[in-house]
Amino acid sequence: MPKIGMEPIRRKALVDATIVEIGRSGSLDVTVSQIAKRAGMSSALAHHYFGGKDQIFMAAMRHILSVYGAQVRAALSVSHQPRARLEAIIRASFEAGNFRGEVVSAWMNFYVQSQTSEGAKRLLNIYQARLRSNLLHELRPLIGPRAPDVAANVAALIDGYYIRHALRGSLSDGRLASDRVLDCLDMMLTAQPKSGEFK
Amino acid sequence: MPKIGMEPIRRKALVDATIVEIGRSGSLDVTVSQIAKRAGMSSALAHHYFGGKDQIFMAAMRHILSVYGAQVRAALSVSHQPRARLEAIIRASFEAGNFRGEVVSAWMNFYVQSQTSEGAKRLLNIYQARLRSNLLHELRPLIGPRAPDVAANVAALIDGYYIRHALRGSLSDGRLASDRVLDCLDMMLTAQPKSGEFK
DNA sequence: ATTTTTATTGATTGACGAGTCAATTAAAAT
DNA sequence: ATTTTAATTGACTCGTCAATCAATAAAAAT
Numbered sequence: 129m130p131k132i133g134m135e136p137i138r139r140k141a142l143v144d145a146t147i148v149e150i151g152r153s154g155s156l157d158v159t160v161s162q163i164a165k166r167a168g169m170s171s172a173l174a175h176h177y178f179g180g181k182d183q184i185f186m187a188a189m190r191h192i193l194s195v196y197g198a199q200v201r202a203a204l205s206v207s208h209q210p211r212a213r214l215e216a217i218i219r220a221s222f223e224a225g226n227f228r229g230e231v232v233s234a235w236m237n238f239y240v241q242s243q244t245s246e247g248a249k250r251l252l253n254i255y256q257a258r259l260r261s262n263l264l265h266e267l268r269p270l271i272g273p274r275a276p277d278v279a280a281n282v283a284a285l286i287d288g289y290y291i292r293h294a295l296r297g298s299l300s301d302g303r304l305a306s307d308r309v310l311d312c313l314d315m316m317l318t319a320q321p322k323s324g325e326f327k
Numbered sequence: 328m329p330k331i332g333m334e335p336i337r338r339k340a341l342v343d344a345t346i347v348e349i350g351r352s353g354s355l356d357v358t359v360s361q362i363a364k365r366a367g368m369s370s371a372l373a374h375h376y377f378g379g380k381d382q383i384f385m386a387a388m389r390h391i392l393s394v395y396g397a398q399v400r401a402a403l404s405v406s407h408q409p410r411a412r413l414e415a416i417i418r419a420s421f422e423a424g425n426f427r428g429e430v431v432s433a434w435m436n437f438y439v440q441s442q443t444s445e446g447a448k449r450l451l452n453i454y455q456a457r458l459r460s461n462l463l464h465e466l467r468p469l470i471g472p473r474a475p476d477v478a479a480n481v482a483a484l485i486d487g488y489y490i491r492h493a494l495r496g497s498l499s500d501g502r503l504a505s506d507r508v509l510d511c512l513d514m515m516l517t518a519q520p521k522s523g524e525f526k
Numbered sequence: 527a528t529t530t531t532t533a534t535t536g537a538t539t540g541a542c543g544a545g546t547c548a549a550t551t552a553a554a555a556t
Numbered sequence: 557a558t559t560t561t562a563a564t565t566g567a568c569t570c571g572t573c574a575a576t577c578a579a580t581a582a583a584a585a586t
Contacts (some may be wrong), residue, residue, distance in 0.1 A: 154442030183564050236439045242494055243353030249407055281511045288487030295451055312480045315518035369535050
């Protein structure tokens with residue numbers, strides 16, 4: 129019963145199903161058939177709309193990234209002081225949504241895939257560049273030349289706590305992780321510049 | 328030409344080959360045949376000695392972990408002040424060896440596998456617990472009650488910079504990463520305790 | 527010398543999974 | 557009314573790969 133305009137609906141269903149299935153299995157060892165079944169269609173149709181497995185994964189990752197981006201933007205839109213905006217960025221990174229098992233799984237596997245797939249590497253670079261740029265923008269007015277180093281540290285902290293979560297889904301929920309990052313951030317903000325700082 | 332006592336030699340060859348192959352492919356999508364070929368034997372023999380693919384991977388990971396552990400111990404054995412010992416631990420984590428593409432790949436994939444495999448999760452827990460315990464032991468005499476939080480932050484920083492390395496094999500070599508972690512550590516050490524610290 | 531044990535592999539099995547294709551359905555366009 | 561076009565799938569092809577096994581070879585033990 130071909131109603132016209134199915135394409136976007138099917139694509140969305142497949143992307144959602146992909147994320148769920150990755151979470152369920154905890155790896156990228158997910159068959160197109162599993163995904164298609166969960167999305168309520170045949171595997172042939174999945175291939176029809178996406179061309180191949182890789183492209184389905186890529187679309188799923190792009191979706192996750194765009195949701196994350198929207199969260200950050202939303203959080204930033206209500207904060208106006210640099211410190212508050214930093215907090216907004218950090219908290220957005222650990223929002224419950226990003227912290228769901230499926231999403232963490234997707235990220236983990238995405239890191240792995242970025243060593244093989246050009247497309248994955250590019251996407252991941254976009255994420256990292258955006259995070260860095262966001263942090264830098266707020267840090268500069270606060271600490272000037274020390275901003276790049278601190279930004280790198282904060283970014284690493286975020287990724288590190290994220291990974292830690294991949295391991296034990298229980299301990300350290302988002303709140304705790306972001307509190308710790310913030311705590312560390314404040315220490316870095318108030319620390320006096322090191323003496324031998326000139327390159 | 329069965330010389331006796333081949334088993335340990337073959338096992339070692341397989342473990343080494345596994346790490347190389349994981350690095351080469353950037354993923355766990357490595358066939359037993361590839362590993363066996365690189366180790367100079369038939370895939371049947373690999374199965375004969377290890378039983379199955381999973382066990383080969385596990386042995387490879389155990390090996391990486393044990394090398395890392397030895398590095399840490401070696402570095403600690405020549406440092407005696409808490410601050411110096413902390414530096415030793417951190418630098419050991421970013422030693423050139425651990426930072427080789429193969430090893431990073433293995434770690435990445437190991438994180439992923441830890442969501443599926445009980446054995447992988449257990450191994451990873453050992454690593455994390457040991458790191459935490461090592462850090463804690465040196466931090467306590469320096470900052471007392473703040474030690475646990477700082478230890479968690481340092482651990483997250485290490486993992487975070489590690490991951491960042493999975494992405495771009497070029498920028499930020501081990502030296503730079505450990506310098507940054509140390510920098511951040513010093514800030515945390517000198518920061519004054521927060522006021523509302525009592526839980 | 528013959529038996530036992532260890533090492534070793536080629537060939538095979540069996541399962542699974544990505545991607546293709548021809549065929550079917552029904553809406554839309556003419 | 558017929559033609560075109562989008563949606564949809566079951567069945568099939570083709571590869572790949574983990575795991576098994578029977579067979580061989582040679583050192584060790586008797």
